[in-house]
Amino acid sequence: MRIATLVASTIGLTLLAAAPPARAQTADLAPAPEAATGVADAREAVRAERRMVVAANPIAAESGLAILRAGGSAVDAMVTTQLVLNIVEPQSSGIGGGAFLLHWDAARSDLTTLDGRETAPAAATPERFLGPDGAPRPFMEAVVGGLSVGVPGTPALLAEAHARHGRLPWESLFTIPIRLAEDGFPVSERLRALLDGDPALRDDPRARALYYGEDGSPLPVGTMLRNPALAETLRAMAREGVSAFYSGAVAQDIVDTVTGHPTNPGDITLEDLAAYRVVAREPVCVPYRVYEVCGMGPPSSGAIAVGQILGLVEGFDLAAMGPGPDAAHVVSEASRLAFADRNHYVADSDFVSVPVRGLLDAGYLAERAGLIADDASLGQAQPGEPPFRREGRLAPSSDRSTGTSHVSIVDGDGNAVSLTTTIESAFGARLMTAGGFLLNNELTDFSFRPEADGRPVANGVEAGKRPRSSMAPTIVLDAFGRLYVVAGSPGGSRIIGYVAKTLIGILDWGLDPQAAAALPAFLSRNGPTELEEGTAAADWAEALEARGHEVRLVETTSGIHAIVVTPGGLVGGADPRREGLAVGD
Template sequence: MTARDLNWRILVGLGLLATAPMTSPALAQPVAPSPEAPTGRTAKSIETTTKDMVAAANPLAAQAGREILAAGGSAVDAAIAVQLVLNLVEPQSSGIGGGAFMVFWDGKSVTTLDGRETAPAAAKPERFLGPDGKPMKFYDAVVGGRSVGVPGTVRLLETAHTRWGKLPWKQVMEPAIRLAEDGFAISPRLNGLLSQETYLQNNAVARAYFYEADGKPKAVGTILKNPALAKTLRTIADKGADAFYTGEIAEDIVATVTSHPTNPGDMTLDDLKAYKVVEREPICGTYRTYKVCGMAPPSSGGIAVQQILGILETKDMAAMKPGPEAAHWIAEAGRLAFADRGLYVADPAFVTVPVKGLIDPGYLRSRAALIDENKSMGKAKPGEPPFQKTFLWGPSEGIEFGTSHMSIVDRNGQAVSMTTTIEDGFGSRQMTKSGFLLNNELTDFSFATVEDGKPVANRVEAGKRPRSSMAPTIVLDKDDKLYAVVGSPGGSLIINYVAKALVGILDWRLDPQVAADLPNVGSRNGPTELEAGTEAEGWKAGLEAKGHEVKLIDQNSGIHAIVVTPVGFVGGADSRREGVAIGNN
């Protein structure tokens, strides 16, 4: 038995005691509740399985994935089942009306698929400017058809299934169809988010589906059926993704987008028909003895996570315990990464992103040298990475809140890390008659078109994909064997969530459940943000002594992580949400 085998046998054997979930008080409610506000923690224990594992944001979705894995399905087959069930049980976060990024491990190499939404052909840079030439208020832009991008999720799922699926397309869609027809019990989380939601009832279809006649959200435990979505999924099961991008479903999408009474969009049937999934070169770099692979632009997640890790690699993070010292370094690394993100990253079809330079080890060492261990740098400036070419530039702060993540490993060793979104909670608040909500992904573009006299890289343009922070990640060990599958929802905070989890797993040797439940800390090149209601509050004084401007905020991460060990799989699902990690033995 190798030392690594022994270490993991000890970890798994003692995990129920030594690595039980951290206890911490329920997270405080934000001053202005958002559709993704925390609903408190649910204590979860370490999960171990021997054959396969799926970690997803809702127990019913995870069970659908496990069912498909038990039937001999691949990780991609399970991902399809999970995504379609999430559309039902977690509609505020993802669904076929949105988009996704998939990072896939086939046992030998990593492939990434970009199913991000695109701007309609009629979109122009001034899309989110008011009559006075100033950026619109966020929700004035979000609610309605103006914010809806051409959805990519269905085409992504079909593309992945064609390449890596094992079970028939119809079979992997069956769990969601069955659940849509039979119904599911509304969870406390969904009920709570509906209670906080302001705009959804203005859409007649959504109001009839989610709310009672008196305007109150349907109660916890109410059986919610969606025959319209069941019909839509059966059509896609029978005819493939083309049935979504053409025909009655496509016509329904366009009608929903263009008929909003005050904020219509301009999507056309040609926009839907023209949508394509893009295979992109993965963003891969080393961290300690590991190889970490993520998503390329238009996601900023892969680059930013690599940058944070590359900067932290100059420090002995393993010697630090979670606390103010580690938080200082993580926050400072985050400042530097977000400074570069704001300037350089956008859709590579429109902007030449200096990816190679941004993750160059020498460049990251030079960025790390800017950090003073005794003093915060405040607001970081973008660097000058090598291998640059001429590009458009300018900062912007698109974020997504209506997001979910799944991590899956099948019994053949293939793996999926997929982050999926409709952007804000409940997206554009527009529900089609076909039974699903539409995204508001176009508000992930910069509302401003020019910054400091320069065109903004992430401005709206026809056919363009908005920048994202999603960071689905796959980690390989020194022998290029699968080691971990990690990701999270959470808007631009995703980058810090994933980096924290990776430090917890790779440096501090924590099991995935404890790593997910660690207090969230970081900086998006503004204040240092500590998670309210956790032990991180006790680090505030130490950080302020180093010159940090500290804010205590709710940070509703949703880390789903799986670690591969010599004796099976160890999984974790963030206690801040209702997800689980389960599998087959």
Template sequence: MKNSGRPIAFLAPFAAACMASLAALTPCGAAAQALAPAPEGATGRSTKTVEHSGRDMVAAANPIAAEEGRRILAAGGSAVDAAITVQFVLNLVEPQSSGIGGGAFLLHWDGREVVSLDGRETAPAAAKPDRFLGPDGKPMEFLAAVVGGRSVGVPGVVRLLEAAHERWGRIAWPDLIAPAIRLAEEGFPISPRLHGLLAQDDSLRSDPLAKELFYRDDGTPKPVGTILRNPALAKTLRALAAGGSAAFYSGDIAQDVVTAVTSHPTNPGDMTLEDLRAYTVEERSPVCGPYRSYRICGMGPPSSGGIAVQQILGMLERFDLPTIPPGPDFVHLFSEAGRLAFADRALYVADPAYVQVPVRGLIDKEYLATRSALISPDRSMGRAQPGDPPFRKTFLWGASDDAEFGTSHISIVDREGRAVAMTTTIESGFGARVMTRSGFLLNNELTDFAFEPIEDGKPAANRVEPGKRPRSSMAPTLVFDEDGRLYAVVGSPGGSMIINFVAKTLFALLDWKLDPQVAVDLPNVGSRNGPTEVERGTEAEAWIPGLEAKGHAVRAIDMTSGLQAILVGPDGLTGGADSRREGVAIGN
């Protein structure tokens, strides 16, 4: 392992000097804008105020993790350094959503170029397209497929973090893991959100190691405020601090992963030590395109997020959205664009190592104009059909939806204007409900593949194949102004709803000029080419009659996003963390 960077103690005098000045941030500051107050009637969910910082900022899903990231920034660490610390701490304090047993997508801005790294999990070499078919040849029930080793993909987070550190890290790798080691050994108080999710999940209790860690003898979750210690994870983290990713992908930790996967009593998997040794991080071309005077950059395949977000933006650019506030008229247009984007997503997007995804065609301005022309201001189209984008080399086939409800997002800007947008996941809440002896949960990412390998008599693009990465909807996003300066860092968890969560927030930031806290807290809405969905328990439910009048079939559902947004301006940074979760945006 390359151990770039200096110990934190060496950086203290340098950090103190830098913290006294805004000059390092100014070159990447965006043009000044007046942030608007919340639209009337659209603030019911906000429980937090926007955060301001003149130097740097981290927005993450848990306040303990965000605080440790802030300390890394205060010590002179880079955005990547802070992201590494935040991720390792999230593994401990928010185990239901992400960790070293999962995968992630990372976008990095160094002031000159955007680089995207793919740390998505891969299918074992023994995986076959019929992996999720039962003995009767029909798709398994989802939860039956999730729980156990069958759904576990080869984790990518540790190798991704190390690859990012080798390129952009400043602080020594062991110092970045030290906060998580300390918290694992000394303990942290169980939060209300973690307690509530533990209480709701019946499958996790069936894993003996998870039950011992999270539950009392009577099977009830340990109470809110209980100091939770994880000595097994502390030992694992010490090994990673000393040995880097090699300590994870070989040796005792790797064997623990394989044993947990293959020895599951009811639903074993087929991962091998060679699968772990062979895992690689892939650098992908970021998907960048225009929206009004801005440039939007996102993650490309195997994520559908960057493409779909840009399609929605591009299809709605012809509408005067700054004059259309949140309400039924906006939701109508937004949902119609979502139908068209999701129709293309289902047909064309999968792992680019296995199918030729027509990325250029899907975000082509003329193609999006033809798709936008299908949107009527007055009437819903119902179910959309996929389009015929240019530059398409092969015909691809559809695939089932994904659901990444065990996901988290990290947005960071450091004092030199470098930025990280990283969406990280173990897929469902608590992943495969399999805890390793090394103290971390494993993902169930393989259930993001199509359960039915054949659709309409043709192979599904997102079918299971050996070594393949399942399609994702994760959409870490960077926004640049007309002068090419960093303007915003955005992302969210939420499965396939991520696309609509992020697109909604971008419209709020770019068209309505809302501050990032108000933007992330606006009601979630959209369509995934099915019913039009509005967030239950918000003012969006009052918009249902207006939508039904335009021909929409509407469902009010829970839409628990975890958006993290940071705006960059000449006077510093403003940040917002989704009030639906316990995260915060904080800076120095």
């Protein structure tokens, strides 16, 4: 059964069974050159005239498109898409997690960013993840259980975005998700593989009952997976608003689940949940070529690091280089410099002073770009000394997030949403509430060490603080200030490299978003230069090693979802490494 038909049967709308979108045939965007082959992908870019949704699961994408067809705004479609992702892609995001959102208002030419990142509970201290010996606990030991759970922000973000930019009634956005949770969806190959490979999820009784058979094996591909408990939670949120999540029975369920873990309990309280607030922050925008590239500021490091990479490479003729070892060298060196600054300066700006202006200062970036040599690698870069900074705490930590998803949407009026959403690790803290949703392990994005070099760590745990993120939802404006690109990706700290690579593919190499998403990954997080194994990038290793790079071939888990606005309409691409889909009309 086609996904559109499945969604149509679920919600009773025959209009979803329309013909699939046409393939892109735009003259100003091109497929990837043969020499830059990424993962094997027979798909071509998808073209639409007026509206488009790109999401990590076909059912979610089609559900979002149904909302657009019903007259909904980009934000309306985002709400439904996110709720459906909670059902069909539970390993990556959901109401038990957090998110960052960029919104482009076409009528006002206005960009807003909303921070729905999880927060540490009031009882949290900098020593949260230290063992009895004073050393950091092993990562997975800290992840599994209640101690890693931050106060969820996604439900509040959905409500705030809808209050600002919604068009359809709030409750109507829950119709598809509720029916889907009740009636079920077929388990995909990707979901089954992740369920099978996870070592801890089976230990949670509720998750085991939902996702596994009596013998502990994951549900077979094609099994209709129903989640009536989540349907009831969504029904309460549709009826009562977001307060049904942050107070009452659902909130008490979250508290009981977190504090009741048998071996690693946490300390979230009803007061923590009631106190959660979404924060509207200033967008972080940087010029690149003739474009303006905008994203989410701290506590996300994504827009700063992507902006630094682009600013550092702007003096190089990447267009002439094309995809290959020369471009990989320049971009990887720029990434080293960006990550050195990121790790030193960036954390939650409500708690520490982050020199955003200085880190993106044109003069500072030009000076740093002078460190990029044509024939030698920096190896490991040191942080710079940007202007407008204040001496303070260091910000080192590790980012291991894999439970993340991205949604790109443009509606019929030209409004756009770029949403990156997460529960941190795959399946989060491996804790399922009685309400049928998994809880995040976002607090392990904080530094486990409260001090470094005798100084407090900027990204250390503190009550009410939001952990640093690498999520980089991105909106690009053209030379006339018009919407041009809507993009983003999951992938932990590698998100920064995935987004930078894709933007370079579109803005410098003229690729369509499908080809740019499929480009092989190449990046450095101020360590080894990572090249995507099994792609053309692996063949660049010898040339990079000759320049002093320590090369590591890696499997990547990007999930780039991008939309490009052209004179002929919208062109969309979904990363072939996952099961995402671009749909529109």
